[in-house]
Amino acid sequence: MGTENSFPLSDVRADESCREEPFGGLKLLKIVIYGTGYVGLTTGAAMAFLGHEVTCVDIDEAKIASLRGGKSPIYEPRLDELMELAGGNLRFSVDPAPALSEAEVVFVAVGTPPMADGNPDLTAVQSAASSIGRHLGLGFTVVVNKSTVPIGSGHWVESLIAEASGEGDIRNLRNRCCVASNPEFLREGSALCDILYPDRVVVGSENPTANEVLARLYEPILQQSFTAPWFLPRPEGMGAVPLVATDLASAELIKYASNAFLCTKISLINEIGNLAEKVGADITHIARGMGLDARIGGRFLQAGLGWGGSCFGKDSAALIATAKEYDIRMPIVEAAREVNYAQRDLVVTKLLNELKILKGRTVGILGLAFKPNTDDIRDAPALDIAQRLIDRGARIQAHDPIALDRASCQLNHSGIRFGPTAEAVAAGADALVLTTDWAMYRDLPWKRMAKTMANPLILDGRNFLDQAQLVNAGFRFLSIGR
Ligand SMILES: NC(=O)C1=CN([C@@H]2O[C@H](COP(=O)(O)OP(=O)(O)OC[C@H]3O[C@@H](n4cnc5c(N)ncnc54)[C@H](O)[C@@H]3O)[C@@H](O)[C@H]2O)C=CC1
Ligand SMILES: O=C(O)[C@H]1O[C@H](OP(=O)(O)OP(=O)(O)OC[C@H]2O[C@@H](n3ccc(=O)[nH]c3=O)[C@H](O)[C@@H]2O)[C@H](O)[C@@H](O)[C@@H]1O
Numbered sequence: 001m002g003t004e005n006s007f008p009l010s011d012v013r014a015d016e017s018c019r020e021e022p023f024g025g026l027k028l029l030k031i032v033i034y035g036t037g038y039v040g041l042t043t044g045a046a047m048a049f050l051g052h053e054v055t056c057v058d059i060d061e062a063k064i065a066s067l068r069g070g071k072s073p074i075y076e077p078r079l080d081e082l083m084e085l086a087g088g089n090l091r092f093s094v095d096p097a098p099a100l101s102e103a104e105v106v107f108v109a110v111g112t113p114p115m116a117d118g119n120p121d122l123t124a125v126q127s128a129a130s131s132i133g134r135h136l137g138l139g140f141t142v143v144v145n146k147s148t149v150p151i152g153s154g155h156w157v158e159s160l161i162a163e164a165s166g167e168g169d170i171r172n173l174r175n176r177c178c179v180a181s182n183p184e185f186l187r188e189g190s191a192l193c194d195i196l197y198p199d200r201v202v203v204g205s206e207n208p209t210a211n212e213v214l215a216r217l218y219e220p221i222l223q224q225s226f227t228a229p230w231f232l233p234r235p236e237g238m239g240a241v242p243l244v245a246t247d248l249a250s251a252e253l254i255k256y257a258s259n260a261f262l263c264t265k266i267s268l269i270n271e272i273g274n275l276a277e278k279v280g281a282d283i284t285h286i287a288r289g290m291g292l293d294a295r296i297g298g299r300f301l302q303a304g305l306g307w308g309g310s311c312f313g314k315d316s317a318a319l320i321a322t323a324k325e326y327d328i329r330m331p332i333v334e335a336a337r338e339v340n341y342a343q344r345d346l347v348v349t350k351l352l353n354e355l356k357i358l359k360g361r362t363v364g365i366l367g368l369a370f371k372p373n374t375d376d377i378r379d380a381p382a383l384d385i386a387q388r389l390i391d392r393g394a395r396i397q398a399h400d401p402i403a404l405d406r407a408s409c410q411l412n413h414s415g416i417r418f419g420p421t422a423e424a425v426a427a428g429a430d431a432l433v434l435t436t437d438w439a440m441y442r443d444l445p446w447k448r449m450a451k452t453m454a455n456p457l458i459l460d461g462r463n464f465l466d467q468a469q470l471v472n473a474g475f476r477f478l479s480i481g482r
Contacts, residue, residue, distance in 0.1 A: 028052050029217055032096060032103040034128040036063055038074055038310075038376065039146055039184050040109030042191040045079060048086030049229070050220050055091045055099035059127075067092040075375035075402050076191050078231050085229060101137040105217060108132075108157070109146040109184070114314040118321035125149060129157045133164025136177055142210045144182045148255050148315055150322050154179045154204070154248035180205035180214060181248050183255035188309070189373030196221060196228070197235055202244045204251020211245055218243070256322075259315040260333050265300045266307050267336040270343050273303035273481025283481030284463050303481040305385070305435060305461040306343035308370035310378035313337070343480070347385045348392065350459055350478050351431055359393030362454065364425035365416075367436020368400035368407045375403040377410065381461070382435035390415050397425040401440055427452040437462040446473035 028051045033044045036058040048054040058064050063073045072079050083090060093099065100106065110124035125147055132143055143161065145154060162173040181204035186194035201222060203214045220226040222241045228234040246254070269290075273283035283303040291298025307313070316333050323330045348358070355361055370380035377383060380403075386396045397417045400407060408418045419425035422441065426432055426449040434441060442465065450456035450473050458470060459478040470477045 027216055029104045029213070030099070030102050031055070031105045031107065031217075032057060032099045033107040033109055034058075034096070034131070035108070035110035035124070035147070036060075036067060036073070036092065037109065037111060038076065038188050038191065038374075039186065040107065041067075041072065041074065042076055042079060042186065042195060043107060043109060043146065043184070044090060045082045045086050046192060046195040047217075048090035049082050050226055051089065052217070053089055054086070055093055055096075055103075057093055057096040057099070059094065061094055064092045064094050077189065077373055078192055078229075081231050082192055082229065096131055097135045100132065100135040100141075102139070103137065103141055104139065105213060106132055106141055106143045107146050107182075108143065112147050112149055112314070113310075114317055118317035120148070120150065120314060120318050122149065122153070125153065125157065126160060129160035130164040132177075133161035133166075136161070136165050138176075140175075140209065141177045142207075142213045143177060143179045144210075144214065145179065146182055146184045148183065148259075148311065148318075149252065150318060151249050151252045151256075153252065154181050174207075178205065178207040178210045179248070180207070180210040181251035182214065183251055183258075185255075185258065187371075188376055189371055192232055193235075196226075196232060197224075197238055198241055200242045200244055202246065202251050202254050204246045204248045204254075206247055215243065256315055256319045259312055260319055260330075260336070262300050263307060263312045263316050263340065264332060264336040266302075267339040269301045269303045270306055270481070271339050276481050281482070302463065304343070304463050305347070305381045305480065306340040308379045308381040308384075310370075310376065312340075313379050344381055344384050344388065346480055347433055347459060347461065348388050350480075351389070351394075351433075351457075352392075354457055354476070354478070355430055355455070358389060360395070361393075361430040362395045362397065362428055363389050364419070364422075364429040364432040365396060365398035366422055366425070366432060366434045366441050367438055368398055369403040369436050369438075372436055372438045373402075375406050377403050377407050380436075383407075383411070383414075385433065385435060385461075386414070386416050397429065399425045400436065401438055423449055423452070429453050430455045431457040431459065433459045433461055434465060435461050437464040442466070446470055446475065450474035 031047055031052050031054045033040045033056045036056045044054045044056040066073045108128050110128050112120035115121050158179040159170055161177060162170045167173040183202050201218050205211050222243055224238060269287055276283045276286055287301040290296050291301050316337050320330045320333055365382050365386055368377055368380055368382045370376055390396055397419050399419045399422050404418055422444050456474050457476045461480060463479055467477050
């Protein structure tokens with residue numbers, strides 16, 4: 001295994017509740033997961049598929065009811081199938097007590113949404129930690145934090161558990177429980193592959209038992225010793241997965257640093273794209289020419305409207321806020337954010353250049369999710385852009401192949417009209433903007449759509465569409481960065 005730091009897989013706890021099965025005598029564990037969102041539910045399904053006994057707990061009764069009825073409350077490709085394969089290993093409850101009393105590993109995967117000052121709201125983490133403390137069993141439990149939390153949170157969680165458990169003194173608690181950080185790097189839309197076939201697993205703890213339990217938990221993934229589900233084949237050439245074992249603070253910071261790096265990479269290509277456009281260059285050629293340099297790498301160099309979603313914005317703001325507490329500035333991360341949010345203004349500027357007036361114009365938006373293959377609309381560039389256009393008097397009609405229901409529920413009073421198809425939002429529009437690069441948008445009946453528009457103008461916000469095809473279909477074609 002190509003580990004920087006690997007743990008011996010010794011039998012650290014001759015615990016009767018560990019069951020032998022099915023990957024070469026691996027000991028399976030009893031796991032509780034707090035939070036059945038994009039991270040908790042996918043992690044739960046993957047762990048249960050690997051044979052562990054998993055109980056997913058959530059305070060949202062509707063989510064648990066839906067899951068018990070066999071229906072996932074979120075859209076994630078192949079999740080339903082994996083949950084089905086996991087079968088009886090995967091259970092759901094609003095009551096953590098019964099499963100927690102026997103749990104060997106407890107994941108915390110609750111939300112940490114941003115507050116106005118950039119810091120994440122840790123209310124859900126606090127309440128999960130207190131609940132764990134109240135219901136802790138008599139055996140030894142490793143509490144594993146997967147929520148993205150500020151540096152130092154691991155120790156704070158430990159103290160909350162100690163307090164709620166009645167032990168009070170953390171030293172007494174250390175005989176029954178310890179806290180580790182296991183940051184999550186999955187991307188929505190490819191979450192299950194990212195969990196089963198990760199680039200690395202990071203585990204931060206100051207407790208050797210925690211490290212060994214987690215190495216045991218992750219062994220099938222680290223060694224790639226499980227039989228891949230037919231619908232999620234193992235990537236070609238995939239070998240053993242490196243395990244990075246660190247102290248708590250380093251693991252917590254690895255998460256923020258990784259997201260900051262990815263944000264910065266995207267913002268850099270967008271900054272270059274803005275110059276490329278002025279000098280008559282093409283950012284897609286530039287990204288390819290840069291990305292083939294192994295030191296740079298071609299991924300996350302897709303220029304366009306920039307990043308959105310529930311994490312890049314939140315985590316970059318949290319990193320800046322944490323640094324501020326230590327009187328340190330993060331000018332690179334600040335600049336990455338500034339560049340990113342300015343990209344969204346380009347839509348207004350470009351449409352104004354073409355249409356001269358936005359008041360009373362109808363703009364069709366293709367894609368509401370913050371990226372393809374998810375129904376997540378948190379900090380979706382499409383919504384921000386729609387609002388900026390509405391503020392200038394435009395009428396917005398929008399479509400998304402998967403996020404439409406969620407968007408129409410949550411944005412009921414936004415003034416956006418939701419169309420059942422891409423063709424419907426094109427009809428009568430003065431412009432179309434492609435905001436999310438859903439595969440289905442590549443092959444729309446463009447010729448027919450151009451004919452139904454008041455003005456066949458399209459802005460490809462993701463450098464995704466075939467310009468020649470669109471021009472051929474009768475569109476005036478705009479893009480970002482070329
Ligand atoms: N969404 C993503 O792609 C990734 C998210 N993360 C991090 O993982 C954490 C979770 O993110 P998501 O899954 O996207 O959030 P989410 O909002 O989809 O799910 C969080 C769930 O926690 C539940 N919850 C809140 N308080 C609870 C409590 N006391 N007990 C039990 N359940 C509770 C909520 O009802 C909700 O179902 C965040 O810290 C996020 O930054 C990390 C990597 C990837
Ligand atoms: O901490 C998190 O929540 C997660 O955040 C991102 O994952 P995610 O936000 O799900 O999706 P990405 O694929 O990273 O896309 C984020 C945004 O960047 C945009 N993007 C991505 C890549 C690119 O080249 N250009 C670009 O504009 C996407 O359209 C999307 O809006 C990270 O990629 C994950 O590693 C991390 O675990």
